[in-house]
Amino acid sequence: MALELQFTPAQRRFRAEVRAWLAAHVPRTPLATLESEPGFAQHREWERTLAAGNWSMVTWPREYGGRGANLIEWLIFEEEYYRAGAPLRVNQNGIFLLGPTLMEFGSAAQKARYLPQMAAGEEIWAQAWSEPQAGSDLAALRASAVREGDVYVLRGHKIWSSRATFADWCFGLFRTDPASQRHHGLSFILVPLRHPGVRVRGIRQIHGEPGFAEVFFEEARVPLDYRVGAEGQGWHIAMATAGFERGLMLRSPARFQVAAQRLIELWRRRGQEADPALASHVAQAWMDARAYALHTYHTASRLLAGGAIGVEASLNKIFWSELDLEMHRTAMRLLGAGAELIAATAKGGGREADDANGWLEGFLFSLAGPIYAGTNEIQRNLVAERLLGLPRG
């Protein structure tokens, strides 16, 4: 059968509609970073604008604030979104991770309660899984949720929770069976972050902003219906969430295709002064971004045909995080030792300065790619054991 890589007329119309809406609504001046309090508020406002146009999560059913679009249309939306230079999604943990999780495991009442508020940007979500002694080895987590009558009493300490400093809710993993070990006896529980017994402490990151947070649960009491799925099913649900995160939703290919295009433009501006060998890195970045896009269209088509995301999600995560890092390293080499000067001298104006700033900030963030969403070392272990069938190391 011939391979058909053309978009259908309906998909082209959808693309045109997205493009027109974004052209009319994307803020002309970039928002402040969402890792800062004012920037977070600006990004929340942008989420409301998206929701007013029904664009916050196009794949969701209309009753929850979506458009009932399919995954191919979502990828088209993402391409247009990045192409238009639209703001980063402050609610990405909600719309990309918890949203699909609730669709699969939430009760009808939970879907009706949380999804529209999430789509509308009224409730911004953080993920609270990691603990000081449970990062890569997440099954070592100790935070507990002990049932007392009609509430759970939460105790414990979560860390590295992105955007929890300013977010409204978190979804966490807690040990509901005190006698349990490892991945047994865990439950997936939703917790308001401004709630008696919940204390949030920001952590300043490498760029100086406190977007990250530690979350302390000091006998916080939450109703039993804040639990998603059955008691003890938490690990299974969390792994499905991680599959959405690594395998498809968290990093759509458009992000890298736009970065690859910017890299080519940077090469055109600065390539003559740079090491000629960098040309091949620029070309490689473009090819890798394109390969990632084609691979993602393949994944989306597979899912539409009834397939599921499996352990190959780990390969995906390794690929996009290393691609991001490599593209930013190449940009840093093209900008050279004067990168910060270029960014500073034309601050507040000048495309070249804005672009240099973008690369500098992006470079710092790309360093975290091989760590968050499960480190690349752990993903390689998963690939070795579950995909290649190699013995456990």
Ligand SMILES: Cc1cc2nc3c(=O)[nH]c(=O)nc-3n(C[C@H](O)[C@H](O)[C@H](O)COP(=O)(O)OP(=O)(O)OC[C@H]3O[C@@H](n4cnc5c(N)ncnc54)[C@H](O)[C@@H]3O)c2cc1C
């Ligand atoms: C930008 C960013 C955002 C994050 N956001 C969130 C969030 O929103 N919510 C959340 O819950 N967490 C979040 N995290 C935490 C992240 O999930 C953890 O940092 C990650 O899982 C690693 O855990 P750790 O930091 O405890 O490192 P460790 O687990 O202590 O690992 C240290 C090093 O040892 C390696 N290592 C550990 N075990 C093995 C092994 N068996 N084989 C080979 N190598 C191994 C690791 O790969 C790593 O290089 C975020 C982290 C970052 C950097």
